[in-house]
Amino acid sequence: MTLDEKIGQLNQMHYEDGAFLEENARKGLVGTVMSITNPIDFNRIQRIAVEESRLGIPLINARDVIHGFKTIFPIPLGQACSFDPDLVEQAARISAIEAAAAGIRWTFAPMVDISQDPRWGRIAEGCGEDPYLTSTLGASMVRGFQGNDLKDPSSIAACAKHFAGYGASESGKDYNSTFIAPNRFRNIYLRPFHSCVNNGVATIMTSFNDNDGIPSTGNKWLVKNILRDEWGYEGVVVTDWNAINEMVTHGYCEDIRSATLKAIDASVDIDMMSRAYIGYIKELIDDGLIDINQIDDAVRRILLLKHSLGLFESPYCDETLKSSVFYAPEHIRTAQKLAEESIVLLKNDATTLPFNSEIKKILVTGPLADAPYEQLGTWVFDGDAKHSITPLTALKDEFGAENIIFEPVLEYSRDTNLDRLKQIKEKAAEADIILAFVGEESILSGEAHSMASLSLQGAQSQLIKELSQTGKPVVMIVMAGRPLTIGDEIALSSAVLYSFAPGTMGGPAIVSTLIGKNNPSGKLPVTFPMTVGQIPIYYNHNNTGRPADGSEVTINDISVGTSQTSLGNKSYYLDFKECLYPFGFGMSYSDFSYSDLCLDKSEYQGNDSIIISFNLKNSSEVPGTEVVQVYIRDIHASLTRPVKELIHFERIAMDANDSKRISFSIPVNKLGYWLGNKYMTEPGKFDIFVGGNSEDCMKTSFQYN
Numbered sequence: 001m002t003l004d005e006k007i008g009q010l011n012q013m014h015y016e017d018g019a020f021l022e023e024n025a026r027k028g029l030v031g032t033v034m035s036i037t038n039p040i041d042f043n044r045i046q047r048i049a050v051e052e053s054r055l056g057i058p059l060i061n062a063r064d065v066i067h068g069f070k071t072i073f074p075i076p077l078g079q080a081c082s083f084d085p086d087l088v089e090q091a092a093r094i095s096a097i098e099a100a101a102a103g104i105r106w107t108f109a110p111m112v113d114i115s116q117d118p119r120w121g122r123i124a125e126g127c128g129e130d131p132y133l134t135s136t137l138g139a140s141m142v143r144g145f146q147g148n149d150l151k152d153p154s155s156i157a158a159c160a161k162h163f164a165g166y167g168a169s170e171s172g173k174d175y176n177s178t179f180i181a182p183n184r185f186r187n188i189y190l191r192p193f194h195s196c197v198n199n200g201v202a203t204i205m206t207s208f209n210d211n212d213g214i215p216s217t218g219n220k221w222l223v224k225n226i227l228r229d230e231w232g233y234e235g236v237v238v239t240d241w242n243a244i245n246e247m248v249t250h251g252y253c254e255d256i257r258s259a260t261l262k263a264i265d266a267s268v269d270i271d272m273m274s275r276a277y278i279g280y281i282k283e284l285i286d287d288g289l290i291d292i293n294q295i296d297d298a299v300r301r302i303l304l305l306k307h308s309l310g311l312f313e314s315p316y317c318d319e320t321l322k323s324s325v326f327y328a329p330e331h332i333r334t335a336q337k338l339a340e341e342s343i344v345l346l347k348n349d350a351t352t353l354p355f356n357s358e359i360k361k362i363l364v365t366g367p368l369a370d371a372p373y374e375q376l377g378t379w380v381f382d383g384d385a386k387h388s389i390t391p392l393t394a395l396k397d398e399f400g401a402e403n404i405i406f407e408p409v410l411e412y413s414r415d416t417n418l419d420r421l422k423q424i425k426e427k428a429a430e431a432d433i434i435l436a437f438v439g440e441e442s443i444l445s446g447e448a449h450s451m452a453s454l455s456l457q458g459a460q461s462q463l464i465k466e467l468s469q470t471g472k473p474v475v476m477i478v479m480a481g482r483p484l485t486i487g488d489e490i491a492l493s494s495a496v497l498y499s500f501a502p503g504t505m506g507g508p509a510i511v512s513t514l515i516g517k518n519n520p521s522g523k524l525p526v527t528f529p530m531t532v533g534q535i536p537i538y539y540n541h542n543n544t545g546r547p548a549d550g551s552e553v554t555i556n557d558i559s560v561g562t563s564q565t566s567l568g569n570k571s572y573y574l575d576f577k578e579c580l581y582p583f584g585f586g587m588s589y590s591d592f593s594y595s596d597l598c599l600d601k602s603e604y605q606g607n608d609s610i611i612i613s614f615n616l617k618n619s620s621e622v623p624g625t626e627v628v629q630v631y632i633r634d635i636h637a638s639l640t641r642p643v644k645e646l647i648h649f650e651r652i653a654m655d656a657n658d659s660k661r662i663s664f665s666i667p668v669n670k671l672g673y674w675l676g677n678k679y680m681t682e683p684g685k686f687d688i689f690v691g692g693n694s695e696d697c698m699k700t701s702f703q704y705n
């Protein structure tokens with residue numbers, strides 16, 4: 001390979017580069033391309049690279065296939081509510097099959113950024129606030145996208161992103177700086193990436209943020225020292241969009257030439273859309289600042305990826321496949337199943353749900369009742385809203401159109417026009433129950449879409465208030481890309497379902513839940529704040545030297561003129577002590593209870609496994625699935641450790657009036673944490689918790705020696 005051809009492999013271009021892309025493909029000056037979504041177009045460009053360039057090295061075509069290609073699954077934050085690694089893997093597998101039929105063999109997913117800040121629009125794209133849940137589901141997505149063999153034409157290379165710490169963007173503003181200390185970096189933000197690496201993720205993408213003053217794309221400690229040297233990662237590292245150039249904007253590099261040097265020194269292989277590598281590497285080599293071996297290493301990793309995808313033997317995609325795989329019935333069924341498991345029941349007064357036999361006439365209202373595009377959620381480019389089945393459509397299918405009274409009142413989530421509110425009273429009079437579909441348009445979350453307020457937009461709150469005064473039960477169903485501060489609206493509702501953005505089959509999934517065909521099993525992957533002022537808010541926080549215990553005085557208890565003592569002397573807010581809902585929370589139509597928590601020993605050592613057992617009971621007539629969660633607390637260690645850390649979870653199916661003795665075997669290495677570059681489990685006392693959410697748990701303790 002000539003030096004130009006080597007550098008060409010490091011250069012990524014976009015389909016919209018048009019003739020310039022074709023020219024570079026013909027000269028062997030581009031190695032990967034993004035966003036070709038038609039197999040015929042892809043094969044045309046690939047033919048130029050393979051048959052007209054000197055070496056005929058095939059291109060890889062990449063796309064953001066985040067939660068589906070044509071069949072759209074719930075947004076990843078919604079999928080995370082399922083706590084169902086197998087189903088999440090199936091969804092990723094289907095996404096890969098559909099994307100590969102379009103000529104795509106590389107997706108920029110899974111996004112495994114931990115986020116404790118729902119103001120950040122990209123919380124929608126990840127699996128929430130917990131490292132263990134995100135590590136588990138991120139690995140599932142990698143396996144699903146990549147299949148059993150990357151050479152399989154339906155397999156696509158996955159890309160764990162955004163490496164790293166991006167979800168800690170200060171104040172939840174996207175692209176903002178982060179200030180993550182090294183130990184916190186390893187114990188919270190890097191764990192999911194380590195899990196993806198250990199599960200064979202083919203590529204990794206560097207993140208936009210500068211952490212403690214160093215942008216990830218030029219962060220040698222992060223990419224070279226940890227990812228490559230410590231973890232032994234030999235896959236391809238790609239920058240995020242234009243991220244090399246942005247190191248100049250950050251003020252980290254004087255010019256693109258020095259930014260190029262920083263990225264190469266950090267061992268970043270592919271330049272996404274900066275055109276920095278193709279522009280400056282040659283002169284940096286001539287000036288002796290880059291060693292040709294650094295380029296050869298990058299080229300080797302890229303060629304190995306193309307080889308593992310089988311592109312040298314079969315560079316072209318089958319142009320006939322797409323019609324048979326897009327929206328295939330099995331894909332649609334899986335999308336509904338995952339959407340059902342992603343629904344979280346937050347409230348159900350007097351068992352409003354599931355509908356009883358008296359429910360005949362239903363008033364359907366709210367801007368998201370019939371919003372086929374909005375229910376798909378953020379990061380959807382190729383899924384067609386025409387295939388969405390909305391709640392309104394599904395309700396008419398289930399109950400007959402004549403029994404559905406549809407009055408949205410608001411046209412879209414930011415709509416403030418309440419002119420049509422006056423009709424709602426008489427329409428409510430005809431109905432047995434009211435379903436209010438509220439939340440966010442899909443554009444209000446996702447990249448660069450951070451919000452300072454998490455209240456319902458527009459006049460949605462007024463709508464809920466008016467509905468609550470009709471005397472009819474109101475079921476509020478929320479579609480959103482993030483947690484919202486909807487405590488007031490929840491108080492006015494008889495029942496609440498949170499579906500996040502449920503995807504193509506959101507309507508049928510919600511209706512099957514309303515009528516009880518689906519018994520909700522979803523659990524929240526993020527803490528819901530009562531108010532924005534509590535953010536960042538998350539369950540796995542440190543204890544501090546003055547932890548609150550719930551007994552503290554609150555603002556309404558303080559008499560006027562109270563002397564200037566330090567009220568409470570604890571770490572809490574005078575005005576809001578609780579979150580709205582804790583991590584792991586979710587109700588069921590069943591009635592689960594836990595009892596008799598035991599351990600097989602009181603002391604463990606070496607590589608023991610902890611055998612934890614307990615009774616799980618379903619005292620209802622309704623079969624259901626409970627996501628059982630196991631947390632630990634390392635009482636004292638060389639670093640202060642969180643008050644709880646999720647280390648295991650399982651979906652347990654229970655029959656009506658069922659009782660089971662459940663037992664888990666948990667390896668003690670799950671007790672460990674990172675102190676510098678050492679992962680260890682220190683001797684000492686541990687608490688272990690079991691329950692159906694991160695707050696209501698049984699607890700016992702053990703000693704690790």
Ligand code: GLC
Binds near residue numbers: 064161240241
């Ligand atoms: C975007 C996103 C990244 C995405 C890339 C390519 O800016 O940050 O997640 O994969 O560009 O579209």
